[in-house]
Structure formats: structure tokens, C-alpha cells
Amino acid sequence: MDKKKIARVTSFRYQILALIFILLAGxxxxxxxxxxxEGIKSEALLSHATSxxxxxxxxxxxxxxxxxDPSFILIDVREEESFKNYSLPNxxxxxxxxxxxxxxxxxxxxSQFDVVFFSNDHFYADQAWxxxxxxxxxxxxxxxxxxxxWFTTIINPEKPSQDMPAEAFExxxxxxxxxxxxxxxxxxxxAVAEESISNTPAPKKVITVQKKKKKPVEGGC
Amino acid sequence: MGPLIPNGLxxxxxxxxxxxxxxxxxxxxxxxxxxxxxxxxxxxxxxxxFAVLKVFFTAAAVSVIGIYYMDYLGYLDINQLYVHPTYxxxxxxxxxxxxxxxxxxxxxxxxxLCAVAIGKLDAWVYVGGIMIGVFVFSELYSFFEPIxxxxxxxxxxxxxxxxxxxxxxxxxxxxIAIVAFVVSDVVRKKxxxxxxx
Numbered sequence: 001m002d003k004k005k006i007a008r009v010t011s012f013r014y015q016i017l018a019l020i021f022i023l024l025a026g027x028x029x030x031x032x033x034x035x036x037x038e039g040i041k042s043e044a045l046l047s048h049a050t051s052x053x054x055x056x057x058x059x060x061x062x063x064x065x066x067x068x069d070p071s072f073i074l075i076d077v078r079e080e081e082s083f084k085n086y087s088l089p090n091x092x093x094x095x096x097x098x099x100x101x102x103x104x105x106x107x108x109x110x111s112q113f114d115v116v117f118f119s120n121d122h123f124y125a126d127q128a129w130x131x132x133x134x135x136x137x138x139x140x141x142x143x144x145x146x147x148x149x150w151f152t153t154i155i156n157p158e159k160p161s162q163d164m165p166a167e168a169f170e171x172x173x174x175x176x177x178x179x180x181x182x183x184x185x186x187x188x189x190x191a192v193a194e195e196s197i198s199n200t201p202a203p204k205k206v207i208t209v210q211k212k213k214k215k216p217v218e219g220g221c
Numbered sequence: 222m223g224p225l226i227p228n229g230l231x232x233x234x235x236x237x238x239x240x241x242x243x244x245x246x247x248x249x250x251x252x253x254x255x256x257x258x259x260x261x262x263x264x265x266x267x268x269x270x271f272a273v274l275k276v277f278f279t280a281a282a283v284s285v286i287g288i289y290y291m292d293y294l295g296y297l298d299i300n301q302l303y304v305h306p307t308y309x310x311x312x313x314x315x316x317x318x319x320x321x322x323x324x325x326x327x328x329x330x331x332x333x334l335c336a337v338a339i340g341k342l343d344a345w346v347y348v349g350g351i352m353i354g355v356f357v358f359s360e361l362y363s364f365f366e367p368i369x370x371x372x373x374x375x376x377x378x379x380x381x382x383x384x385x386x387x388x389x390x391x392x393x394x395x396x397i398a399i400v401a402f403v404v405s406d407v408v409r410k411k412x413x414x415x416x417x418x
Contacts (some may be wrong), residue, residue, distance in 0.1 A: 025392045
């Protein structure tokens, strides 16, 4: 009796399977839809935001530029006018308002280069960083302090006072050297240059002096 | 949560090992269900056996339904799945060539290797043909290159490029599948039976 029942049911097995199949597919259509969160998860965003890799210092970036490091691109998120006025060497201007334009995406949405955002302070750059991070772009950094810090550290480094540690003097020397690379001219730089100029013909002068010394001796004879 | 490997739940180094295990399982299932017989595959074109159509259609439909349910429940992110890039004309021409090879030889590349493994002579010839084809293609690569690399459309899907609602697409696709199964059954009953091992 039971076997007959089972046999009757199993003779419809293909129809039953097809029905389940259609029901499952139809269930997808009927399910209430909800707005899915796009981009990366909030936990991942938080871990990116607290990561020490988020900021890059002006010294690091100066070092990279001087060593012609090809692994990063600088993105200036200020307005075009300020960009034309002054910017870092080889920087690309993508104003914050045009961040997600068609032509700026190839620079931001790639994995070959580190992207370094900067603005006058790091306020706008941070916003660009956050927006791009939400979209899931990779290798994003922010220039810590932006161009203002760039000026106070690299272009016009503060001279350490006498009571400061030796590291401060070393740092000052490095910063001064890098500022020279970026075209800053120091008065003592000229002095050094003049000294070096006066040093090179010095042997000749010494010789002439020796000759001068000899001459009076000769004259004496 | 998923996909498991891109999200680091399974380390990347396991890739090849998992691929080998899936490959062995796939080959075993193909062989066990008789797909290593060229008659079974050619049966789709002559109308006496629609197992291939049913199996692959069901596999596609079941997996797409499963993936979208998992996406809905948050176990899998569909946007992270790999979408094979489309080279339009290369795909069309390659599809035609593969279709001709399919009906003429009675194997697709996967099942031909299964049949080689169980020692079918026609499969050996078929795989030899594949090797010759690969050789000819490689030799004439510079001639084929514009088609091979051209008409590149990116990693597109039907849903994205036409802006369709994926859920309706799946529903209609499932209905088409059921209709295709019913029609193929009707055809199979009308066509003269062919017996083979």
C-alpha cells in the first residue's frame, strides 16, 4: 500500500522538481528588495581610517620625488586656479567636485600606483580619501598637513635652535637639501658656492703667491 | 562574507589545490553520468538524447538561483564574482567552430579528456585534432590577433549592459529551461531510439 503511494508520487517527480524550481525562481522576484550597501564594508573602512598607512608625511613625499620614485601619483584636489598658481611637481589636478568624473576615474581606480591626495590643508584631501575609499579604490594616501605643511617643513624649514638634539639638525639639513632640489635659494648656499669657486682656482693663487714670494727674493738678489 | 578566496577566508595559496579537487570531481561526474560517450553528446543534435542540454541548463539555472539567494541573504557579494571578459567576434566565431566540432566529433573539450582517460579511440583522435588546432592557431596568431584581441567589451553581463532586473531575468530563464526540458522530452519520444553504451 505504502509502496504504491510512493510510486504514485515518484511518477510525478519531474513535475514536482520543475515546480520547486519555478517557485524558487519566482521567490527571487517576489522577495522584498532593500537598498544594499555599495562599496566596502564599514568595518573595513574603519580599519583603513585608523591605519598608520593613511597619511604620508611631507618628508617621505619629498624623498620620493627627489629619488624619482615611479610608484605613486600625486592628486591635487584643490581648484584649478590654485593648482595653476602652485602645486607639487607632476601632480594631477582633480578638483574635489570632479572627483568621480569619467576622466578622473582611471587615475583613482587602479592598483598599480599609490594615490596621494593633497590640498592646502589635508581637509579636502581627507574627504577625497574617504569618498574614494567608500567606492573601494585601492592604495589611497593623504599628504599629512597638505601644502601648508609642505611649505613649513620642506620649502621653508625652521632652523633648529642650539639646544635641540642632533636629529633635529640632521632633519633640518635633509629638509634644506630637499628644498634646494625644489628650487629654494639660500644666502649661505651662495656663500658655499662662492667658497667652492674660490677654492678651485686656489692652487693657482697659491702658486702666484709663491711666485710673489719668490719675486722679492729674486729682487733681493 | 563570500566569495571565500577573494575575502581571505580561504588563503590564496589553496587555489591550485581546490582547482585540482574540483577538476577531479567534475571529471568523475562527467564520466559517471555517461558524458564520455560521443553518442550521448551528439544525441542533442539528432534528438535521441537530451541529457547534455538538461544537465547544463539545470546547472546554470540552479547555480544562478542559489547565487542570488545567497547575495540577497548577504552570504555572497555578486559584485566580487569574476565575470569573464567579452571579445564579441572572437566569441561568436569561436562558438561556431566549437559547435561544429561538437556535432562532428561528439565531444566538448572537457568530455573528450574524460573519454581519453577511459581509453576511447575516437577521443584520442579528437584530442589530437584539438592539438593540431592549437598549433595552427599559434602559428597564424599574428593573422588572427585583431579578432582575438579586438571587439573587447569588458567584463559585461546581460543584466548590466541592458539594464535588466536580474530577478526577472532569472525567472524567465527558469521558465525557458522548463519549457526546453518539456519540448526536448516530446522530441525525444518522437525520434527513433538509439542504443549505445
